[in-house]
Amino acid sequence: MTIFVITGTDTGIGKTVFAAGLAAMLGAHYWKPIQAGIDPDGDKEEVARLSGLPARHILPEAYRLTTPASPHLAARIDGVEISLDRLTLPQVDGPLVVEGAGGVLVPVSETLLMADLFAYWGQPVILCARTALGTINHSLLSIEALRTRKVPIAGIAFIGERHEENERIIPQLAKVPSLGRLPLLDPLGPAKLAAAFAAHIRLSDPFNG
Template identity: 55%
Template structure:
């Protein structure tokens, strides 16, 4: 079984919450290869709190909450993308990217380049709000052009059936479910919301890759 990679059309759209839900559902471990911003609760901290699962240490930890290549430059370091390899572990693994696909790791390499090298299936997290059709279809086109296997799209936010259908049909991908905004956001409410996700399709993508 290959890992499943969670990416998004933008930053702050719910990738970490989706990742925590998948960790719960799959009984998986979690890995965030690059963390930019350490002052507040990190994505790894959030997933650990919501899922109770094992979280693997980040390969790169940067203090400044910015694009990784800018954060690294501010700290006088350089991220070497060649050193970022998928962990070799037994059992399912959920890997979360940073921001969107074209976020740079250095001045030459993006997360999309990294995903293409890894060859693991990707779940795209997309908002249901205004602007999501353009962002989602561009992201799906970029994934396909890079030869990255796409498991499907998980939507984040209030239901927008017509918008969701447009992205799924024009993007030619599977609808893997939707997570609404959860208030309160707890392990129990996340577990209940996770029932709306198509776990069978996600497992099939991980096994087929």
């Protein structure tokens, strides 16, 4: 079973949009194990809207928390205890795209970071990064945190306006493949996302080489 884990250098950078585009391209199932904040919807509803995937391909969360906060805090406020045994990857027929919550070092619980969960899964991670100022530091720190835990890194995908130097230097310094840059899309919809993904995101080289 082909599995890709999508994470980001920060929250709100577009990794849900990237996950939707990837899941649509692969005809994959999508799973966000921990959703924190559902006003008005969670990320799986956004992925369902943007990907056009059948409803059966959008898997229910292991934890659906109402508070928009780090998972450890949202769980505490909601009176929920997050348990690792509920975060085992689901078995599906075909590819699976898994989306993390927030950035690489966001706490899942009082003792577990998102990167620790990625290490537990042992599946290749795609790091989504902004192209704007500050992304070099955030990207390299995120990659270092993943490597410290021996998490396999499939590559880095940039999201935003073109920034040739940031898009060049980060993969070079980090020694990870660049999967391309997904431009900001307005309006954002399934057809436009699919077209942008096909035009700008390259998966073949890092996964075949």
